[in-house]
Amino acid sequence: MSVIVYTEATKGKIRKNSLEAVTYAAAIAAKVGGEVVAVIDAAVDATLHADLGKAGAQKLLTVNHASLSAGDARAWAAVMEQVAQAHGAKVVVFSHDLGGKDIAPRVAVRLKAGIVAGAVDFPTIEGGKFEVRKTAFSGKATAVYSINSDVKVITLLPNSIPVGSSGAAVSGSAFDAKLDGVSSGVTIKERKTRQSTTVPLPEAELVVSAGRGLKAPENWGIVEDLATALGATTACSRPVADMHWRPHHEHVGQTGVAIRPNLYIAIGISGAIQHLAGVNGSKTIVVINNDKEAPFFKAADYGVVGDAFEILPKLTESVKKFKASQN
Amino acid sequence: MKILVCISSVPDTTTKIAFVSENREFSKQGVQFIINPYDEWYALVRALELKEAKGSGQVTLFHVGLAENEAIIRKGLAIGADDAVRVDADPGDAYFVAQQIAAYAAGKGYDLILVGKETIDYNSSMVGGMVAELMNLPYVSMASKLDVAGAEITAECDIDGGTAVVTCAAPAVISCQKGMAEARIPNMRGIMAARTKPLETVQVLDNSTLTKVENYRLNEGRQAVKMIDAGSMDELVRLLHEEAKVI
Numbered sequence: 409m410s411v412i413v414y415t416e417a418t419k420g421k422i423r424k425n426s427l428e429a430v431t432y433a434a435a436i437a438a439k440v441g442g443e444v445v446a447v448i449d450a451a452v453d454a455t456l457h458a459d460l461g462k463a464g465a466q467k468l469l470t471v472n473h474a475s476l477s478a479g480d481a482r483a484w485a486a487v488m489e490q491v492a493q494a495h496g497a498k499v500v501v502f503s504h505d506l507g508g509k510d511i512a513p514r515v516a517v518r519l520k521a522g523i524v525a526g527a528v529d530f531p532t533i534e535g536g537k538f539e540v541r542k543t544a545f546s547g548k549a550t551a552v553y554s555i556n557s558d559v560k561v562i563t564l565l566p567n568s569i570p571v572g573s574s575g576a577a578v579s580g581s582a583f584d585a586k587l588d589g590v591s592s593g594v595t596i597k598e599r600k601t602r603q604s605t606t607v608p609l610p611e612a613e614l615v616v617s618a619g620r621g622l623k624a625p626e627n628w629g630i631v632e633d634l635a636t637a638l639g640a641t642t643a644c645s646r647p648v649a650d651m652h653w654r655p656h657h658e659h660v661g662q663t664g665v666a667i668r669p670n671l672y673i674a675i676g677i678s679g680a681i682q683h684l685a686g687v688n689g690s691k692t693i694v695v696i697n698n699d700k701e702a703p704f705f706k707a708a709d710y711g712v713v714g715d716a717f718e719i720l721p722k723l724t725e726s727v728k729k730f731k732a733s734q735n
Numbered sequence: 736m737k738i739l740v741c742i743s744s745v746p747d748t749t750t751k752i753a754f755v756s757e758n759r760e761f762s763k764q765g766v767q768f769i770i771n772p773y774d775e776w777y778a779l780v781r782a783l784e785l786k787e788a789k790g791s792g793q794v795t796l797f798h799v800g801l802a803e804n805e806a807i808i809r810k811g812l813a814i815g816a817d818d819a820v821r822v823d824a825d826p827g828d829a830y831f832v833a834q835q836i837a838a839y840a841a842g843k844g845y846d847l848i849l850v851g852k853e854t855i856d857y858n859s860s861m862v863g864g865m866v867a868e869l870m871n872l873p874y875v876s877m878a879s880k881l882d883v884a885g886a887e888i889t890a891e892c893d894i895d896g897g898t899a900v901v902t903c904a905a906p907a908v909i910s911c912q913k914g915m916a917e918a919r920i921p922n923m924r925g926i927m928a929a930r931t932k933p934l935e936t937v938q939v940l941d942n943s944t945l946t947k948v949e950n951y952r953l954n955e956g957r958q959a960v961k962m963i964d965a966g967s968m969d970e971l972v973r974l975l976h977e978e979a980k981v982i
């Protein structure tokens with residue numbers, strides 16, 4: 409018996425989303441019994457394996473195939489299916505990120521397993537029941553799902569649980585996957601990656617976001633200064649992206665990226681429900697707005713009423729002072 | 736070119752929601768239902784654009800839902816779809832819906848099966864990948880551009896920290912998001928024409944749900960906001976560090 413978990417590395421590190429998924433798998437294994445089996449591309453530097461062990465992986469399977477390194481989702485689905493069968497998996501865990509959204513539904517079909525996509529909390533496992541919670545209706549509600557199939561698949565919403573650190577060392581062993589003739593049929597012609605030194609928005613723990621209240625694209629310097637001082641990633645409201653003041657990948661909300669950082673600072677954003685839908689999972693929300701009636705204050709933890717152009721430079725100074733005092 | 740556009744019915748984001756039957760069911764009373772925006776604005780409109788560019792083809796809407804949802808199907812027809820199919824069932828879970836799509840589309844010669852990147856009520860993003868796996872078709876997840884030349888499909892989709900240009904052979908399943916097209920508002924002629932366009936009802940084609948919502952609860956709002964004076968940014972930073980513990 410086992411709980412298996414799909415993991416990835418990026419930029420010389422195990423992805424944080426993957427460490428969360430391993431932590432999640434370990435918590436499930438502690439309840440249902442069995443081993444925590446992590447699966448990773450054999451091309452990933454073996455010195456990173458220790459981090460998976462620390463997060464709770466008890467066994468680590470490395471899989472070597474060109475199509476896996478190329479990110480072929482059907483090939484990965486076949487690997488996860490084969491590992492699930494070889495190790496008697498009860499639960500298969502993914503992060504609810506790009507990889508998980510592409511691979512997990514395929515694994516669910518292959519194993520005819522019920523899936524809950526976007527879990528926000530550890531499952532409740534009691535007396536034959538297996539219940540998983542996720543957020544629904546733009547953050548307005550939580551839905552409790554039961555999974556009726558023998559094997560269960562769960563994708564975990566990033567930044568929902570802290571990464572575990574009490575696990576022991578683990579060393580990889582090769583898993584011999586049968587991948588002849590398995591291909592998604594999709595060929596990557598060109599990758600257009602953005603040069604960026606900050607954490608990509610979906611994974612960022614600190615986000616500084618600004619809206620139409622900033623008035624013009626050339627005013628974003630003060631937003632970027634604050635983000636740099638905090639080590640945060642920048643985001644924006646939809647009209648700002650639509651007017652091309654900021655790039656589209658920064659657009660958060662119902663029609664843009666949904667995020668749930670530890671800290672979301674909203675500057676000159678009114679707090680429309682469609683905006684909140686993508687950010688109201690954030691742990692702490694700070695709203696800076698010159699209109700004390702702005703709806704966003706109702707969804708905030710901390711509020712500052714005033715002119716962003718005056719407040720931001722002061723806040724940035726305070727952050728710098730704080731950072732300096734921490735060193 | 737034959738395109739199947741899968742549309743889901745979702746509560747409008749601004750709707751107030753409530754639950755009934757001891758919180759086991761979502762209350763539909765007074766709720767404004769709409770076509771899931773990704774399905775309508777991107778999948779459907781791009782399908783119409785592809786058909787128009789080619790000068791021929793057929794765009795069929797596919798919906799799993801009860802008869803009460805016909806209004807949203809008619810809206811899709813008013814925007815320009817040629818015809819529609821409704822599987823007469825409560826949609827259950829993603830697996831149930833994917834099975835209906837796969838069972839219906841099998842052998843019908845669709846070049847493209849389009850879905851939205853996710854629904855705005857449950858945000859699962861699972862149906863497209865499931866359909867692709869059930870039908871053994873190529874699947875492009877999170878596409879923001881889509882073109883078809885002959886039997887070759889070119890799409891641009893999200894990858895880690897950017898986008899990728901990908902190709903695959905038709906038929907394929909594509910999940911559609913912002914960037915692919917601009918929303919269209921149905922005009923009077925479209926609305927009139929929609930009334931008489933074919934809307935076929937079919938019975939459930941394959942019947943299993945593997946998950947079930949046991950109950951719901953409304954999320955509590957945050958505690959009352961703490962207002963900080965605009966002149967006290969040191970204090971805000973201190974609270975973020977000591978109280979919220981986020982920096």
Ligand SMILES: Cc1cc2nc3c(=O)[nH]c(=O)nc-3n(C[C@H](O)[C@H](O)[C@H](O)COP(=O)(O)OP(=O)(O)OC[C@H]3O[C@@H](n4cnc5c(N)ncnc54)[C@H](O)[C@@H]3O)c2cc1C
Pocket residue numbers: 618619620621622644645646647648659660661662663664675676677678679680681682683686696697698699702714715716717772
């Ligand atoms: C179907 C649908 C989907 C949508 N999806 C999204 C989405 O994904 N994301 C999204 O963001 N929106 C979305 N919207 C749009 C949304 O409804 C709002 O229109 C939008 O979020 C408003 O953006 P904003 O807050 O930047 O601008 P505004 O609403 O114009 O607000 C600007 C704010 O800035 C404040 N302000 C002005 N000057 C200053 C100053 N000097 N200092 C401080 N504050 C100042 C104002 O008081 C105001 O509160 C969607 C809408 C629809 C209908």
